[in-house]
Amino acid sequence: MSSSAVVIQRRSDQELVEATLLREMVPNDLLVVESEWAVERSRIMQLMLTAGIARDQWPESLHWDWRGKAPMLRSLAATGFGLTCEQRFQGVMLTRTAPYQARLPGDKGKPLVFVDYI
Numbered sequence: 001m002s003s004s005a006v007v008i009q010r011r012s013d014q015e016l017v018e019a020t021l022l023r024e025m026v027p028n029d030l031l032v033v034e035s036e037w038a039v040e041r042s043r044i045m046q047l048m049l050t051a052g053i054a055r056d057q058w059p060e061s062l063h064w065d066w067r068g069k070a071p072m073l074r075s076l077a078a079t080g081f082g083l084t085c086e087q088r089f090q091g092v093m094l095t096r097t098a099p100y101q102a103r104l105p106g107d108k109g110k111p112l113v114f115v116d117y118i
Contacts, residue, residue: 008085017085025080025092027070033082033089034066061117069094069117078116093118 002023010017022029041062048058072078077098083091093115100112 006083008083008090010085019083019085019090022080022082022084025073025082027073029080029082029089030066030070030073030092033092036088037066064117066092072096072116091118 004021004023006019006021007016008019009015045058045062048062072094073080075096077096079095079097081093081095082089094117096114096116097111100114102108102110102112
């Protein structure tokens with residue numbers, strides 16, 4: 001797994017902290033993400049239900065199950081990027097490069113990176 005040390009700002013206290021940027025996530029990493037994030041996602045859903053917020057107003061990511069996205073990372077066209085801090089995943093992005101190509105004049109036919117999930 002390719003990784004780099006980075007510095008991010010912790011939201012709770014605005015302190016700068018060390019983190020790790022992963023540039024080549026593997027399917028098992030998304031299983032870890034799901035296990036770390038599922039409880040918080042459920043808590044947020046419950047708060048939104050209690051507050052009476054209509055489901056069509058909820059963030060789309062609340063229904064994502066990262067375990068189901070793990071097979072994407074077996075494709076050569078897909079790449080996973082992750083950010084970890086304090087031994088937990090703080091962010092994930094899944095991208096694909098095939099079969100996407102630019103359609104605008106000047107760039108037509110050039111390869112594109114499509115962000116599937118962030």
